[in-house]
Amino acid sequence: MSGGVDSSVAAYLLLQAGHEVIGVFMRHGEKSPAACHLETPSASRASLPVISRLDHKQGCCTAADAEDARRVSDRLGMPFYALDLNEEFGRIMDYFVAEYARGRTPNPCVQCNNWLKFGKLFDYADSVDARYVATGHYARLAQLADGPALLRGVDASKDQSYVLAGIGRQLLPRMLLPVGGFQKAEIRQMAERIGLRVAQKKDSQEICFVTQGRYDEFVKRRLGDEDRSGEIVTTDGSVVGEHAGIDGFTIGQRKGLGVALGKPAFVVRIEPDTRRVVLGERADLDRTELTAEKANWLVDLPSEVPLRCLAQIRYNAPATPATLELGTEGRFRVVFDTPAQGVTPGQAVVCYAEAEPDRVLGGGWIE
Known part of the structure; x- marks a missing residue:
């Protein structure tokens, strides 16, 4: 449970279907830049400080999200646990930084599904004798003639089957994706109808562990002060500028290049060995x-x-x-x-x- 509307309604649907449901929240250990306070002085809540504000909807793992997930669990009458996965999230952060340092663009959300949501959470499920691991992803599961299949969600605008494609095939029979057969609007309406305060909560848009600043600033903090600067060149080899690190660029990027060529330019290649960022026209992509x-x-x-x-x-x-x-x-x-x-x-x-x-x-x- 992320504290959002999708996983909250997923829990409700599972309860309605007769399952015994345990709510689990994954804590990554990164501190938010926002000030925190305790909503109540009780010992049971002391480990879950509430973030008073964020400039945007950060991710799915803030302390405020944990509190939302706990409230939903209380509302639905189900047990709730916040798991400390700081060490496991550290592996994802290391991957994230290493990929950018190599001139590649990482996808930590896919790896989180592979390693944690449908990885470590299965270990936890086994420890409490749970048969399934369920999430609020917009995708579906079906039993076809050749075995269990992962399918796109009914809501094409919210489909998340792409980020689930790395899950081990052997785990498909133990997965549940309750909201995948609904439109997002239906899920919000359902949350309103059953009285969940997260019904209109914004969807997470950012990577949860990048709690402040930009991705390249996060990478810089993790890598330290080593020199990662290099040249910005065009496809014909002309030098048109300099950059502070290839981790600030991704293929197809048009904005924030730090140079003006008088015409639209795109990052078409990143060379980690030479630390050059190569710009070209759209057709070069x-x-x-x-x-x-x-x-x-x-x-x-x-x-x-x-x-x-x-x-x-x-x-x-x-x-x-x-x-x-x-x-x-x-x-x-x-x-x-x-x-x-x-x-x-x-x-x-x-x-x-x-x-x-x-x-x-x-x-x-x-x-």
Whole structure:
């Protein structure tokens, strides 16, 4: 339970279905810049300080979110526990910083699902003899002829199947995704109807452990004072500026480049060895194919022949027709029918079945 409307209504739906539900909140240990105070002096609440304000909806793991999750659990009459996953979140932070330092763009939310929500939480579930782990993700599960399947959520604008594609196939039978069959508006209406104060709470938009400033500032604080500066160049090699670190850039970026070329410019390549950021035109972002590593497949795929699929290269990007070719040692190749823009090393590529476009085949990490 994140303290948001989706996981809160998910808990309600599970209770309505007759499940015995335990609410669990993941604490990451990063302190918010906002001032904190205790809502009550009771010992039971002393470990959950309430954040008085934030300049924006930070993430899903602040102390205020923990308090919201506790209130919902109390309202629904179910037990609630806040798990201290500081050490485990440290692994995600280390990954986040290391990827940016390598000139790649990390996706910590996908890794959080892989390592924590459908990783460590299964360990906790086992410790309390719980059969399932459930979340408020907008995706669905179905039992098909060839086994359990992960499907897109009914609400296309909120679908989160992309960020769940890295979950181990063996865990699908023990997952529950109660809100995936609803529209977001229906979930908010349901929360209003049953009297949950989080009914109109904003969705989380930021990475939960970057509690202040920008991502590059977080990376800088974690890396220290080492020199990461370099040149900003155009595709013809002309030097047009300097930067303080490649961790401040991502493929496809247009704003905040620190240079003015008199025409739109985009980050088309990041070179970690030379520490150069290469700018070009929009057309320079076109890619006809990509390679990926660390594949995770949720279905049995034929390894001897290419497979038609729909490939999605970012959370908010459409899935486009492509051909999937399996390699060795967890690597694969995706060839697009039409060039894709903004193929970004470090991001996940998720493949969906061409004949069943809602069904997740699996995916991996773009090289």
